Amino acid sequence: MKLTRIALYSALLAVAFVLIWVSPSQAxxxxxxxxxxxxxxxxxxxxxxxFMKRAVETAEEENVDHIVFEMNTPGGRVDAAGEIAKIVRETEIPTTAFIVREAMSAGAYISLNANEIVMQPGTEMGSAQVIDGTGQAADDKAQSAWLGNMRSAAEINDRDPRYALAMADPSIELEDLNVGEGELLTLTASEALSVGYAEAVVDDREELMEYLGLEEASQEEFELSLAENIARLVTHPVVIPILLSIGGLGLILELYSPGFGIPGIMGASALFLFFFGHTVAGFAGLESLILFVVGAGLLVLEVFSPSFGIFGILGLGAILASLVLSSFSTVNILISFVIAMLVTIAGMALLIKYADRAGPMKRVILTDATTSELGYVSTETRSELQGSTGKALTVLRPSGSALINEERLDVVSEGGYIEQGRKIKVISVSGSRIVVREITEDETLKKKEEDE
Known part of the structure; x- marks a missing residue:
């Protein structure tokens, strides 16, 4: 029994020794x-x-040994870059930013937060000044905060912060790279390697894996899902006002068309894409969608059951609140909402002016008209009396009675006083108003000569 235990312990020690000896060579x-x-x-x-958050979380759940971020971006939003950099920085898995084309602006900041930076020949990184919505340099407060972020990102991996600051501040001069005042630093692959902003320059993935010592490791591609592709598109600051405008116009057009047709489908689809994309991106929840539906319902209720604006105001407030709750930026969504409202109001004004009403709006707006063409007249127009002559039966001052074509009629003089018995002539007829003028002796003689 004792010999058996000794043999078992010896076997276990041998296996452990083999594992210890083999593991380093495999690693x-x-x-x-x-x-x-x-x-x-x-x-x-x-x-x-x-997408980046899901990628890192998945890598951590699957105990991945290394994450390579393949960088090819011109930059983008500062707030998004800050959150992505935090995700890259806080993971315990070793990370490498592999620049395959360019990592500009926000892309440079994200790269600096990785444990290592490796670049392909001909690639660039830098030019990271903060730009506002008008395309101009941001204010001093925003610029100062961004410079602090760039400095911290460089210092995390013991890189000289001067170069990171020069990427974002054009006032910094770098004699070793011939960067003068007024220029933003953009590093080529060779320059980044020389100043310590890249650990290596490699031609392809194979060389990268060799540099990392992972040439035998299995490689997994982490790709955007269809939902994430949609989310990336519809959460873009330029796309948001377009979607909201299409949604508003589509629903307004639907009120002027019978049934539920193309305008309604377009409007509903645009709004669905907005909420779907923001839900996938993690910004919107079910409460935002419910609030939007309630707001839309109140606006419809205002159209069909006017409440002196109460339902309309509550509806607009609910819709705006739902958009703010589902958005990543309150300022951006408010600007988008104002743009969409202006587009929708302009579209509604054009429809009211030029389009025939149909569909649901036909039921709440009176379109019939009592025109004379349809046989509706308030008084009979005696246009046949135009040019007729007659005699004043009463004094006209200026109104009175006259005998015209053997018919007693109420008339009004052109403005002057006409004595009883004077000859008159009808000069205009408008509805029931008959305007007459006294005929002078010269006019009487002229008419008599014309008749002869």
Whole structure:
């Protein structure tokens, strides 16, 4: 029994020794390890933030050994870049920013938060000044905060912060890179390597894996899902007002068309995309959608059951609140809402002026008209009396009675006094108003000559 135990312990020690001896040799080339390749492409916005968060969380759940962020972005929103950088910085998994084309502006900031930066030949990083909505440099407060972020990102991995600051501040001069005042620093691959802003320059993934010592590791592509692609599109600051405008116009057009047709589908689809994208991105919840539906219902109720504006105001307030709750930026959504409202009001004004009413609006707006063409007349117009002559039966001062074509009629003089018995002539007829003028002797003789 004792010999059996000794033999068992000896076998276990031998296995442990083998495992200890084999593991380092396997780790050297990455055998048995996994590397995640995560694309960071196009504009940096809040939809990308949601994707990056899911990618890192998935990597942590699957115990991935290394994450490579393939950078190819011109930059984007500062707030989104800050959140993405935090995600990259706080994960315990080793990270590498692999610049495959460019990492400009917000992309440069995200790259600086990775543990290592590796670049391909011909790639660039830098030019990270904060720009406001008008395309101008941001105010001093925003610029100062951004410079602090760039400095911190450089210092995290012991990089000289002067170069990070020069990427965002054109007043900084760098003699070693020939960067003068008024220029923003943009590093090429070779320059980044020389100043310590890149650990290596490699031609492709294969060389990258060799540099990382993971040439035998399995590679997994972490790609955007269809929902995340939609979310990235519809959460873009330029797309949001377009979607809201289409939604408002579509629903207004639907009120002027019978049934539920193309305008209604377009409007509903635009609003669905807005809430769907913001839900996938993690900004909107079910409460936002419910609040929007309630607001839309109140606006419809205001149309069909006027409440002197109470339902309308409550409806607009509910819709605005739902948009604010589902948005990543209150300022951006308020601007988008104002734009959409102006577009919708302009569209409604054009419809009211030029379009025939149909559909639900036909039921609440009177379109019939009592025109003379349809046989509706308030008084009979005696247009046949135009040019007729007669005699004043009473004094006209200026109104009175006259005998015209053997018919007693109420008339009014052109403005002067006409004595009883004077000859008169009808000069205009408008409805029941018959305007006459006294005929002078010269006119009588002239008419007599014409008759002869």
């Amino acid at each position: 050297e080339d990455g055998e048995g390890q996994t590397v995640f390749f995560v694309p960071v492409e196009e504009t940096v916005e809040r939809g990308l933030e949601a």
